[in-house]
Amino acid sequence: xxxxITKQLLVVIMAACLLEWSISADCPEGCSxxxxxxxxxxxxxxxxxxxxxxxxPKNTTLFVIRGTKLSALKGGDLEGLSHLNTIYFDNNLIxxxxxxxxxxxxxxxxxxxxxxxxxxxxxxVFGSLKKLDTVDLRWNRIKSIxxxxxxxxxxxxxxxxxxxxxxxxxxxxxxxxxxxxxxxxDDNSITEIRKGAFVGPQGKSANLALTKNAISYxxxxxxxxxxxxxxxxxxxxxxxxxxxxxSGLKSVSTLDLSYNKLQALSxxxxxxxxxxxxxxxxxxxIKVISAKTFASLATLTGLSVQNNALASFDVSxxxxxxxxxxxxxxxxxxxxxxxxxxxxDISSNPIQLLxxxxxxxxxxxxxxxxxxxxxxxxxxxxxxxILQGLTQLETLKLASNNLTQVPSSALQHVPQMSETLDLSxxxxxxLHPGDFTNLSDLYILVLKGNNITSxxxxxxxxxxxxxSIDLSHNPIVYLGPDAFKWQSQSMYEVMxxxxxxxxxxxxxxNSSTGxxxxxxxxxxMRYLPWNVFDPLTYYGDPQEALNLxxxxxxxxxxxxxxxxxxxxxxxxxxxxxxxxDPPELRNKTLREIPLEQFKCNCSHFSTxxxxxxGSDVNTTSGHxxxxxxxxxxxxxxxxLWSTPRGITLADNSPHPGLEVLDxxxxxxxxxxxxxxxxxSCMAANYLGQATAFLQLKVIPSPGLAEENVDExxxxxx
Numbered sequence: 001x002x003x004x005i006t007k008q009l010l011v012v013i014m015a016a017c018l019l020e021w022s023i024s025a026d027c028p029e030g031c032s033x034x035x036x037x038x039x040x041x042x043x044x045x046x047x048x049x050x051x052x053x054x055x056x057p058k059n060t061t062l063f064v065i066r067g068t069k070l071s072a073l074k075g076g077d078l079e080g081l082s083h084l085n086t087i088y089f090d091n092n093l094i095x096x097x098x099x100x101x102x103x104x105x106x107x108x109x110x111x112x113x114x115x116x117x118x119x120x121x122x123x124x125v126f127g128s129l130k131k132l133d134t135v136d137l138r139w140n141r142i143k144s145i146x147x148x149x150x151x152x153x154x155x156x157x158x159x160x161x162x163x164x165x166x167x168x169x170x171x172x173x174x175x176x177x178x179x180x181x182x183x184x185x186d187d188n189s190i191t192e193i194r195k196g197a198f199v200g201p202q203g204k205s206a207n208l209a210l211t212k213n214a215i216s217y218x219x220x221x222x223x224x225x226x227x228x229x230x231x232x233x234x235x236x237x238x239x240x241x242x243x244x245x246x247s248g249l250k251s252v253s254t255l256d257l258s259y260n261k262l263q264a265l266s267x268x269x270x271x272x273x274x275x276x277x278x279x280x281x282x283x284x285x286i287k288v289i290s291a292k293t294f295a296s297l298a299t300l301t302g303l304s305v306q307n308n309a310l311a312s313f314d315v316s317x318x319x320x321x322x323x324x325x326x327x328x329x330x331x332x333x334x335x336x337x338x339x340x341x342x343x344x345d346i347s348s349n350p351i352q353l354l355x356x357x358x359x360x361x362x363x364x365x366x367x368x369x370x371x372x373x374x375x376x377x378x379x380x381x382x383x384x385x386i387l388q389g390l391t392q393l394e395t396l397k398l399a400s401n402n403l404t405q406v407p408s409s410a411l412q413h414v415p416q417m418s419e420t421l422d423l424s425x426x427x428x429x430x431l432h433p434g435d436f437t438n439l440s441d442l443y444i445l446v447l448k449g450n451n452i453t454s455x456x457x458x459x460x461x462x463x464x465x466x467x468s469i470d471l472s473h474n475p476i477v478y479l480g481p482d483a484f485k486w487q488s489q490s491m492y493e494v495m496x497x498x499x500x501x502x503x504x505x506x507x508x509x510n511s512s513t514g515x516x517x518x519x520x521x522x523x524x525m526r527y528l529p530w531n532v533f534d535p536l537t538y539y540g541d542p543q544e545a546l547n548l549x550x551x552x553x554x555x556x557x558x559x560x561x562x563x564x565x566x567x568x569x570x571x572x573x574x575x576x577x578x579x580x581d582p583p584e585l586r587n588k589t590l591r592e593i594p595l596e597q598f599k600c601n602c603s604h605f606s607t608x609x610x611x612x613x614g615s616d617v618n619t620t621s622g623h624x625x626x627x628x629x630x631x632x633x634x635x636x637x638x639x640l641w642s643t644p645r646g647i648t649l650a651d652n653s654p655h656p657g658l659e660v661l662d663x664x665x666x667x668x669x670x671x672x673x674x675x676x677x678x679x680s681c682m683a684a685n686y687l688g689q690a691t692a693f694l695q696l697k698v699i700p701s702p703g704l705a706e707e708n709v710d711e712x713x714x715x716x717x
Contacts, residue, residue: 028053033060040083044068052077064088071117075100078108085131086110093117095141103128109155112136123148132156138184139163147172157203158182166190166213175199186211186233193222193245200225205253212236224248228275235259235280243269251275258282258304267292278302282325289315305329306345327369334358345369347397360389371399371422380427382407387414397422399446404428406435417442424470425449430646431459440464448472448495453655454648455479461486472497472519475653478640478682479504485511493517500524500653503638503684506531513537516544524652526554526638527686530561534570548577555579555593557600558635558686563590600635607688608633610681615694619671620701627694629664629681637683639664644677671698 027033031044031053041062044053049068056063060081070092078084084105094116102108102125109131118140126132132153142164150159150173157179166188174183180203190213207230208223215237221244223232228251234242239260246252246269255276262284270276276297286308294300295316302323305313313326313335321338327347334351337344341362347369354375359365368390376382380402387393393414398407403426411421415438428450436442442463452474460466466487476499483505484491491512497519506529509515513535525548538544553559565571567590579585585593611630619625631637641660642648651660659667664683668675676698682691 026055026057028055031056033057056081059083062086062088065092067091069093071095073097073101073113075103077101079104081105082107084108086112088112089116090114091116095119097121097125099125102126105129107131109133113140115139117141119143121146121149124151126150126153126156130154134158134160136160137164141165144168144170145173146170148175149173150177151175153177155179158184160184161188163187169193169197171196172199173197174202177202179203180206181230182207182209184209186213188213190215192217193219195219195222195224198223198225200227202226204228205230207231209233210237211256214238216240218242218245220244221247228252230254232256246270247272249273254278254280256280257284260284262286264288264290265293266290267295269293271296273297275299280304281308283307285309287311289313291315294318327371337362339363341365342392343367345397347371347373347399350374354383354386356383356385357388358386363389364392365390366392367395367397367419368393369397371397371401373401376401376403378402380404382410384409385413386410390414391416393417394419395422396420398426399424399449400426402427406431408435408437411436412438415439418465420444420446422446423450427451429453431456432646433458433461435459436462438462442466444468444470446470447474448497450474451655452476453653454642454646455483457483457485460484463487465490467491468493468495468517470495472499475500475649475655477502477524477648477650477653479508481505481507482511483508484515487512489514491515493519495519496523498522500650502526502650502652503640504528504532508532509535517546519545519547520551521547521549523551524650525551527556527558528562529686530565532562534565551577552580553577553590554581555585555588555590555598556582556635557598557602559590560595560598561686563593563598564595566590567595602634604634605687606632606634608637608683608685608690610683610690610692612681612692612694617695618697618699619668620699621672622670622701625668625671625675625696625698627666627668627679627681627696629666629683629692631664631683633683633685633687635685637685637689640682640684641666642680642682643675644679645674668696671696673698673700 028044030046031042034041039061040057040059042056042060043064045066047067049070051070058080061083063084066088071094073094075098085107090112094113095118097118099122106128108129110133114136118137119142121142123146133155134157138160143166147170156177158181162184166185167190169190171194174197178201186209193215202225205228206226211233215234216239224247229249231254232252233256235256236259239262243266249272252273258280263286265286267290274296277299279300282304287310291314293315298318299320300318301320303321304325306325306327308329310329310331313331317338319338319340322340323343324341325345327345329349331349332352334346339361342364344365351373352375382398387410394417396414396417399422405428406423417439418441421442424446430452439462443465445466448470452471453476455476467490472495476496488511491514494515501523502525515536516538577590579588609632612628615628616625629639631639640648640650647655649655649658649660651662657669676696679694679696680691682689
């Protein structure tokens with residue numbers, strides 16, 4: 001039995017070999033021919049090829065010519081290949097296609113000639129191809145689509161002509177294409193769309209793309225042949241008006257008119273269209289929209305009118321509308337809004353007043369964007385009652401509002417928020433316990449671009465399910481132990497890009513072992529504790545990241561233990577660091593440096609000790625104060641100051657009115673009552689750390705005699 005099977009298998013192999021041989025024997029010189037019945041593929045990619053090779057097998061189904069010097073497709077080149085259904089003639093030098101180029105290949109249904117030099121298509125060139133489905137002629141040099149070029153092709157569904165430099169579409173260029181579902185004419189130089197360029201019948205629910213042209217005029221009824229469209233994209237053109245352009249269209253699911261020069265919309269602009277889902281009017285010059293402009297659009301769900309010049313928006317909106325984008329206009333008040341909205345963005349408007357319960361009627365709202373609002377910027381806060389009634393809100397954006405603190409009184413009305421709170425680019429200086437009370441389900445917290453100098457784990461305590469926190473571009477200098485201890489299971493991503501970060505405690509992530517994405521690039525760190533990332537486990541997921549680039553790493557003895565960890569199997573998952581100093585190791589990665597080269601020039605290694613003698617203990621309000629922090633340590637220690645106002649800073653992170661000198665001295669330029677209290681100076685190197693506490697009393701002025709106050713005793717930890 002086994003012998004019989006072996007013989008049968010041998011017969012099959014021999015038959016296959018004979019078939020391959022017969023195909024190869026009938027193959028044009030310099031080409032390869034592969035048969036996989038019923039398909040036969042002929043591939044001719046010889047870079048010196050100048051014409052379509054003759055002698056291809058009669059039963060060829062796929063013909064491939066790529067990367068050659070082929071300059072023309074002539075009549076008879078494909079004749080006799082009655083089984084041919086697909087050609088890929090890409091990246092050649094084809095400049096002309098003869099009128100009879102496709103005669104004799106009645107079964108051809110897919111033509112791809114991308115990246116050639118074709119300058120024109122003769123009318124009727126595809127006339128014999130009644131089974132043609134797709135024509136892909138992207139990135140050629142076709143300047144005009146002539147009358148009858150795409151005519152009477154009953155099965156043609158897709159035409160791709162992007163990137164040709166097209167300037168003109170003649171009347172009758174596209175006619176009787178009843179099956180068309182995709183016509184792509186983007187990235188060209190078309191200046192107008194004539195009525196009759198598209199002659200019916202055209203495919204129902206087709207997608208017509210005219211993005212990135214130079215269209216300034218569309219004749220009335222130019223798209224009437226379609227009757228209804230799946231999508232019509234006219235974005236990135238030069239249209240100042242579209243009055244009458246949509247005449248004859250009854251339905252268009254998505255209409256994109258963004259990035260044009262439209263200035264006004266009348267009651268009749270869309271009056272003939274009864275069905276539309278999404279309308280994009282972003283980035284025009286619209287100043288006026290008539291009250292009934294959208295009256296006929298009874299099925300509209302998404303409307304984008306951002307980046308225009310609207311001073312008012314007194315229009316009637318369909319009850320079906322769920323998404324409304326009005327950001328970056330000139331609105332001074334909140335317009336009347338449909339109650340069914342789930343997404344609203346009115347950011348970057350000079351709104352002068354927001355009243356309590358302003359959005360209470362929008363009970364379905366899930367995303368509310370109120371960034372860069374004039375009313376908030378002038379007050380520096382968010383009124384407590386503004387968010388009342390938003391019981392479904394999941395995402396709230398309050399960026400760029402000059403907020404000086406987290407608006408906790410307003411946030412207490414949206415405890416159900418489970419997606420994103422964006423407080424970026426404000427003036428928040430510190431986070432306090434109670435700032436995020438009841439926001440236990442919040443997933444993403446964005447605080448980038450504020451003036452936060454330190455991170456209090458207790459301030460984040462309520463955020464039990466926080467997945468990602470972005471603290472980038474804050475003057476944060478220190479990340480302390482168990483920084484995210486209340487997010488032990490949930491925290492995955494920490495972003496601290498472009499801060500003033502000087503020091504990460506070795507136990508920073510001991511209580512948040514689930515962190516897998518850390519972004520610490522563009523900071524001011526010199527060394528890392530060896531065990532700082534040891535609690536974290538990486539599995540090679542593409543979303544995992546440990547980015548430590550663009551820090552002034554000093555590869556001396558302080559980096560020895562971290563270098564040894566990074567060269568271990570566990571440490572290999574960490575991003576490779578590049579040394580900036582010492583000069584002999586500059587631009588070398590930590591992994592390529594032998595461990596014995598991580599050295600410090602210390603005659604006596606020591607943990608830091610602090611001397612605060614010479615510090616001011618009293619000062620008069622309005623005068624300066626000097627607090628000393630003289631540190632002895634080898635290797636050199638990082639010095640960090642904390643103030644009674646909750647500000648933490650180092651010599652690289654000046655704060656208004658505060659400066660740390662190179663020797664560790666803190667200068668308070670002009671004291672005030674808030675500067676009275678306890679200051680701490682912390683010094684740390686890889687061997688350990690010390691902290692000294694100093695008391696400063698600011699005496700009111702004027703007219704009060706200076707008091708003699710005994711120096712307080714410094715204490716060390």
